[in-house]
Amino acid sequence: MMLAAASHDSTFLRFLLCLARVGVVAKVAGLAVRRFGQPAVIGEILAGIALGPSLLGLVWPAGPATLFPAEVVPHLKTVAELGLVLFMFCVGLELDPKALRRSGRQAGAISLTSIAVPFALGIGVLGPVLYGAHAAVGAERVRFLPFALFLGVSMCGTAFAVLARVLAEQDLLGTRLGTLLMASAAIDDVIAFSLLGLVVAVASSSSLGGTLMVVLELAGLVAVL
Secondary structure, three states, X not given: OHHHHHHHHHHHHHHHHHHHHHHHHHHHHHHHHHOOOOOHHHHHHHHHXXXXXXXXXXXXXXXXXXXXXXXXXXXHHHHHHHHHHHHHHHHHHHOOHHHHHHOHHHHHHHHHHHHHHHHHHHHHHHHHHHHHHHOEXXXXXXXXXXHHHHHHHHOOOOOHHHHHHHHHHOOOOOOHHHHHHHHHHHHHHHXXXXXXXXXXXXXXXXXXXXXXHHHHHHHHHHHHO
16 A cells, blocks of 8 residues: 555656646747747747657657656646646637627638648649658558548648637737637638548548448538537
8 A cells, every 4th residue: 555655656746747847848948939029839839849759859769758757648648638628718718709700701711711722732742742652551552542632631730729829829819810810720620620531531441432421421420510
């Protein structure tokens, strides 16, 4: 019993230390980028990249595992997800539903345009360029159509939470421009995730009938929602 309690206390202490590391680095990076006129969230994103395997792991391969032990990482992810949920809840409280409805048509036009251009570039440009080097995953060869569609969809997504954070930091969240941007991003994400479902249907189905069935199921789910 005492050993279990000691182990639990040790894990909790490591968790607090990891949380402090993330908070300090994110705060310093946020203050640094604000000196260049950028939102603090940009620095926080850069801090996350710096603490991960992309940068820290390149310079110090054992660094990420040393600073963030494996038994602590799941708890950090849980806290991060809760923080995101609470932040988006607060963003929702700031938004005016009537203003969102008033900007619906304009937001829809902006959203469709912001999706169509990167989607077409992902399929028509990135797809043919990258397919040759990434056509095989392990021993399985990927078909070009789902590969190109996935690239197109991956270019369409909106970092909704990041956009909300930038607008909140600039005191634009409750303005007409902020409401229009949030509405456009919301429509953008709904369409992007619907397209992702279509890509999964195309990739996982071996026949046209199977693809159509998944598409109809997706349409039914959207209608129910």
